[in-house]
Amino acid sequence: MTEIIDGNAVAQDIRDELTDSIETLADDGARPGLATVLMGDDPASQTYVNMKQRDCEEVGIESHHVDVDGDAPPQVLFDTIADLNDDPEIHGYIVQAPVPDHVDYRDVIRRVDPTKDVDGFHPENVGRLVAGDARFRPCTPHGVQKLLESIDVDTEGKDVTIVGRSDIVGKPLANLLLQKADDGNATVTVCHSRTNDLGAKTRNADIVVAAVGVPELVDGSMLTAGTVVIDVGVNRVDADTDKGYELVGDVEFESAKEKASAITPVPGGVGPMTRAMLLYNTVKAASMQEDVAVDLP
């Protein structure tokens, strides 16, 4: 039987474990604070921001939010970032991507204090990750590692094919899985839009991670029986539902499920884990800045 991996349940366990550490920090007068910054009014981003605020409330993290007008000059966003860097109550913050076209996201990331960069996107943190000395693991790749751990999949010596080479998922996940570590030691293949014979690469894998942002790109015909399938895609596809869309992964779930030994659903797979690992990084940031040791899950 194929195991459907319950990302909501694993994320709930992580939130529960974080709650104790958050109270330890709060008892020391250092309750963790997380801010989200949203420039413009991308509807998907607004949904995520709302979910993150609810997560913070549940675990006892102080949550803050800053809206920046989508038509404002980049300097307005940069000033917001400078304020957050200077605010001792903000231990971590993220600038929700995408930003409007007239703003270069790299210019944004470079201005974030690397010790508050709970996305793990700042070049200093990317460099540390690649060098095997990560400060903050990017949330989605870390969530994928935790999901594999939750179903007792040991990555050592496994062939992992990642479909997608993004700076926020594909590249950092490849680096983490390559590391000489209990949750690494994999042989990693990274595929992308110019890859020849994608199916040959996915059929060779013990674990396939789909993170390309193309709805249902990976289907059962591209998988060998027994493969573990992790679907990072959260594509909003127009549909006749209350919201006017449905969420579709990068994997065609029904055909992939026939082949997989375990598979994540969308929604309810990687998405909630991304949010849980953001809370994790926020607690880690607060612990480092306040010099209060805490246990992390």
Ligand SMILES: Nc1nc(=O)c2c([nH]1)NC[C@@H]1CN(c3ccc(C(=O)N[C@@H](CCC(=O)O)C(=O)O)cc3)C=[N+]21
């Ligand atoms: N600076 C920055 N950091 C991010 O981490 C970041 C970002 N920008 N921009 C957009 C992507 C996407 N992302 C998701 C987070 C949670 C869910 C999530 O919780 N999804 C739920 C359901 C969501 C729904 O119902 O719409 C699920 O899959 O079950 C999805 C997607 C974070 N991102």
